[in-house]
Amino acid sequence: MRAIKNLLWIDISILLLSLIVTLLGIDSYGLYEPHEGHFAMVGQEMVWRNDWITPYLNGSPYLNKPPLLYWSIASSISIFGSTEFAARLPVSLAGWLGIVIAWKWTRELWGISASRVCALMLSVTFGWFIFTHQILIDVLLGTLLLSSNYFLWRSLYQNSRINWWGAYVSLALCVLTKGLIGVVFPLLGCLALMIIRQDWQLIKRIKIYQGMLLVLCLILPWFIAVEHNNPGFLHYFIVNEHLDRLLDRRFPPDYEVSKVSAGGYLAITAFWCFPWILFLPSVIKSSWQEWHRGVAKNASLVARQHSDGVFLLAVAATLPVVLFLPLSSRLIYYSVPAIPAYIILCAGWWDKYSRRLSSLSQASRRFISKSSSVRINLYGVIAVVLGISFYSVVSMVSSIVQILPAMLPTPEVTSLISIIGVCLGTGWLALGIGLLRRSALAWIPLSIVLIITYLATIRGFYLYQDLRSSKSLVIQANSCLSIDTLWTFEGSREIGAAGAIGYYLNQNKVGWATKNNAYRTVMILADGGKNRIPPRFPGSPPQYLITKAQLQTYWDSDRPVVFLTDFLRQPDDDSDPLTLNLPQGAIKPYIIRGQRRLYLNRAAQKLAQKKCQ
Numbered sequence: 001m002r003a004i005k006n007l008l009w010i011d012i013s014i015l016l017l018s019l020i021v022t023l024l025g026i027d028s029y030g031l032y033e034p035h036e037g038h039f040a041m042v043g044q045e046m047v048w049r050n051d052w053i054t055p056y057l058n059g060s061p062y063l064n065k066p067p068l069l070y071w072s073i074a075s076s077i078s079i080f081g082s083t084e085f086a087a088r089l090p091v092s093l094a095g096w097l098g099i100v101i102a103w104k105w106t107r108e109l110w111g112i113s114a115s116r117v118c119a120l121m122l123s124v125t126f127g128w129f130i131f132t133h134q135i136l137i138d139v140l141l142g143t144l145l146l147s148s149n150y151f152l153w154r155s156l157y158q159n160s161r162i163n164w165w166g167a168y169v170s171l172a173l174c175v176l177t178k179g180l181i182g183v184v185f186p187l188l189g190c191l192a193l194m195i196i197r198q199d200w201q202l203i204k205r206i207k208i209y210q211g212m213l214l215v216l217c218l219i220l221p222w223f224i225a226v227e228h229n230n231p232g233f234l235h236y237f238i239v240n241e242h243l244d245r246l247l248d249r250r251f252p253p254d255y256e257v258s259k260v261s262a263g264g265y266l267a268i269t270a271f272w273c274f275p276w277i278l279f280l281p282s283v284i285k286s287s288w289q290e291w292h293r294g295v296a297k298n299a300s301l302v303a304r305q306h307s308d309g310v311f312l313l314a315v316a317a318t319l320p321v322v323l324f325l326p327l328s329s330r331l332i333y334y335s336v337p338a339i340p341a342y343i344i345l346c347a348g349w350w351d352k353y354s355r356r357l358s359s360l361s362q363a364s365r366r367f368i369s370k371s372s373s374v375r376i377n378l379y380g381v382i383a384v385v386l387g388i389s390f391y392s393v394v395s396m397v398s399s400i401v402q403i404l405p406a407m408l409p410t411p412e413v414t415s416l417i418s419i420i421g422v423c424l425g426t427g428w429l430a431l432g433i434g435l436l437r438r439s440a441l442a443w444i445p446l447s448i449v450l451i452i453t454y455l456a457t458i459r460g461f462y463l464y465q466d467l468r469s470s471k472s473l474v475i476q477a478n479s480c481l482s483i484d485t486l487w488t489f490e491g492s493r494e495i496g497a498a499g500a501i502g503y504y505l506n507q508n509k510v511g512w513a514t515k516n517n518a519y520r521t522v523m524i525l526a527d528g529g530k531n532r533i534p535p536r537f538p539g540s541p542p543q544y545l546i547t548k549a550q551l552q553t554y555w556d557s558d559r560p561v562v563f564l565t566d567f568l569r570q571p572d573d574d575s576d577p578l579t580l581n582l583p584q585g586a587i588k589p590y591i592i593r594g595q596r597r598l599y600l601n602r603a604a605q606k607l608a609q610k611k612c613q
Helices: 009-023 035-049 068-080 084-110 112-124 126-131 138-157 161-178 181-197 208-229 233-246 262-272 276-294 301-322 336-358 370-395 397-403 410-436 443-468 471-478 493-506 548-555 602-612
Strands: 486-489 523-525 561-564 591-593 596-600
Touching (some): 009 084, 009 112, 035 068, 035 493, 068 084, 068 138, 068 161, 084 126, 084 138, 084 301, 084 336, 112 126, 112 336, 126 138, 126 262, 126 336, 126 443, 138 181, 138 336, 161 181, 181 208, 181 301, 208 233, 262 301, 262 336, 276 301, 276 336, 301 336, 370 397, 397 410, 410 443, 471 493, 471 596, 486 548, 523 548, 548 561
Parallel strands (some): 486 561
Antiparallel strands (some): 561 596
């Protein structure tokens, strides 16, 4: 409460700016597939079916994720309607809430100026920006994990009901977001702290037994209800979605494009922390020193509290990386929850560094310390080199455009690449020069330039949407067909792409779609090949599955039928051509969008000619 009362206008302005950045352009491009189509359509179907227990996708139970994100999307859609803005809003707001929690924790550890640095840094961190603009679980999980760690840390030294409730409600929400991993990470941090401190009384201070009882009280009602409605769910959820996923035996297998090698996982994690990953060596050294001061025998209570906060943040920044690193099931976005904790530590280091600079005269700054001077000079040189490198991108735009998909509008893409190259080049050069000149504000120009860069990135999302979204294709074809047209889909793993097709088939059709819980679904091939094996959930087979023989029967009937190919074909698989599952008689596609080919049977062709030609 004290921090809230002492808020200055500059803090409010920074937090509002960070909110604008997280909401920037979330309504300007179609749902990317398969992930966004899956989450948005499940949330939409919750509203239509008025069933908030069993998640449904494409008219049948979809049981591989807990419900919190689905509930959030369904609530947003209920308020704002069936739009991309409503579907993405919960994740964006979760990302902003993560910024607020990071700002608050940094303020308690290092003070006002550090908290402002942290809020701005996290707002423009590449991974946090990207994943607040895509519907995935990991930003929501990252915010809830940060909240859990923050309140657990406060509970160690302040016997407050707010802290205790905040810690364990956050843990319960973590479980309802992504399952058991949500409770494992924070408790591992506390266990590590107990071992390091050799202080088992920490268990009593955080009241872990009562807390876990509260977590069970909060999560069990949904788990019991969904198991009652879908017998076998708990076994499927624990075995297939946890144990088998860790061992890379999950069914169906994850997309190869989302998997990454151990080295690639470290590289992509660094990329998500761009640009502040540049300061990693100093952040590690600074965090070690601050933690070590708090474990000395003569350390004060304040020093111990500060040390424990730094330790929990270091563990929170490390666990999502080191735990998944040896597993072949690691996916590119599994390390996203590590971002906020790392940025807090980075802001703490920068604040200490800038304070030392402020206390010295201009002439004395070059002598602050030999090791620190070497590192700062190295950072400055790297930043200058990166700035020059980004400027050089402008001269290579024509070569870059040639390797991009041909369906992208070349003139605008060329302009966007040039803008991004110039902006990043300017930002990195400004950072480098500022570091070499020992400026305490060296990071600010890069932050400003990154915001401008992200404006161009949002435009890039729009230009790229026809490659990753069915929106324009479905809207164009659906406008030339009738409501009774049967839409069929070649299939894709986890059927997320079918979810997006169904979302746009039903968009703005609330009146008839909700009548008697009826809405349009997409029929999906059950035997579409090894690269598109559908999931197998407990209970009866999904009603949307059809065989190639059934597809052919529909195709030859008098009913209008659409067939859409899978655009997520596995790379370099010659056994999976675009024509693999075409029904007989489907020769010329009606619409082409990249690897998406939309075909009409004779009845649909006649209807389309009548309505649109």
